[in-house]
Amino acid sequence: MSDYKNPMGESPHQVPVLTKRFGIENSASIDVYLQHDGYKGLEKALTMTSDQVIDEVKKSNLRGRGGAGFPTGMKWGFVPRQSPKPKYIVCNADESEPGTCKDRPLIEKDPHQLIEACIIAGWALESHQGYIYVRGEYRYLIDILDRALGEAYSKGYLGDNIQGSGFKFNLYTHTGAGAYECGEETALLNSLEGLRGFPRIKPPFPAIVGLYGAPTVVNNVETLANIPHILLNGGEWFAKLGCERNGGTRLFCLSGQIARPGIYELPMGFPLRKMIYEVGGGLRDGKKLKAVIPGGSSCPVLTADEIDVPMDFDSLGKIKSMLGSGGVIVIDEDTCMVKLLQRIMQFYAHESCGWCVPCREGTAWIKKLLDRFHAGFGRPDDPDTVADIAGNIMGKTLCPLGDAAAMPTLSIVSKFRHEFEEHLRLGACPHEKAPAPVS
């Protein structure tokens, strides 16, 4: 008796590329996929050389949708294709950055788009094996993907001799079992090898030394889903969909205190203010905006005065935040920013894998301190202590989970310092309602 509605929002501003087949009945089946441009990108790729495919991806200005925005073509270019070792394609479907829920419909509604992308990546990188690493909670997506993979094998898009080209590629699903850290690419590879999801030291990067010590490309679901479109319509076409150095569209997940929450496919560089007020219909109940988390809980928060910004990797970088994973979380005037930070830190303290001391200890201490502070037992030097601990995590861990915890912390303490002061003055949270009557 699950009850789950279509997560896609409706807005005339949308530019459906990745989501263009979502509305078609049975969009997950290979027959429907084939009727709507399915596997045409692959057919084209098979007439091109590896270098030509990689060049097309470079031209497209596609950047990683997993969070960091690394240029995909450049990453592919790092793979030593002449290496005698096997090469692996790994799709990151661990989707667990708070506020992010776009990979889920991409797989649910159009699994073949992702499968086609993995095969093209395999062709470009001279790889014959790939894995799609899906978070354990998304069990039904494993079933959907396994069914789609079966269809692709039986129609000759996977296997020993793809469409008579002589090219061999096998693709499998792999399930995680609950761990945010396993979304980090090197922890993911350890998890895929049957180990605890601890990060590896970089360099070497996975492109050189990845799965089983062999060259491996790890890409996010949404990143890969763009690939068939780039092959079919050309890198230049794709680059033009977006803005400078940021090609294509992006699936933005609008959540929080927004009137029309949903996932919207918008061009890269779409203005944030317009996204909130036109696409999302403004705030719920006509409330005023206080803050926005622009790309998942790991990003520095923006204040209501900072939303005149195009949503692309470079523009957000310029104002010291991040485009991140596409999870846009809208926060209204009645929300306590101390409480928000406390909840964010509860997450990172829970999810820190414990490998690096600054992250393991730092997140736990910040969380403990904020629990006390928000409960009304704050001390005047607490905000500085929080910033100090966060500063000591930043840049001092093997993987960026530590930074992901430190960045929202530092931004909230500095941009919303007055809210901390107010808690101190009142000896309580100004936003906490009187306890609800016991029923």
Next chain:
Amino acid sequence: MGTMISQQLKERFQTLLGRYPVKRSALVPMLLFAQDEIGYVSEEIVEEICRTLDLPRIEVIEVVSYYTMLRRKPAGKFHLQVCTNVSCMLLGGESIYDHCRKRLGIENKQTTSDGTFSLEEVECIGACVGAPAAQINYDFYENLTPEKIDRIIESLTAQGK
């Protein structure tokens, strides 16, 4: 009561083993699929997996204890996982969680005495645009209110009998 491993599960293990050049890679999927069938990672599962993958027991236990979804004890027939992470919190996720605690009379990671329900406060489950959200076993429930949760619990209680 033993937790016998079914033929079907053994076949699934074999399929998994065929996917990787190094068989240890099958470990996490084997554990999760086995738990799905049996309800938890029982001693029999651990032993079977150790045999299949040629691993010492400690290395399997070490992996089990890392992943939050894996458990060494049975959960309720309906495992209610309420998200209280940011997007859900902003729309009342914590009060949904509190409502479940009171309604079921259990705390985080506990099971009702009749074994029907267990409860867990979880991190983001990827349903943020349908917040506040929860998962019951693997099914998603979104845009929750206390009343909606009550109806869901009532209907599952009836099913559980």
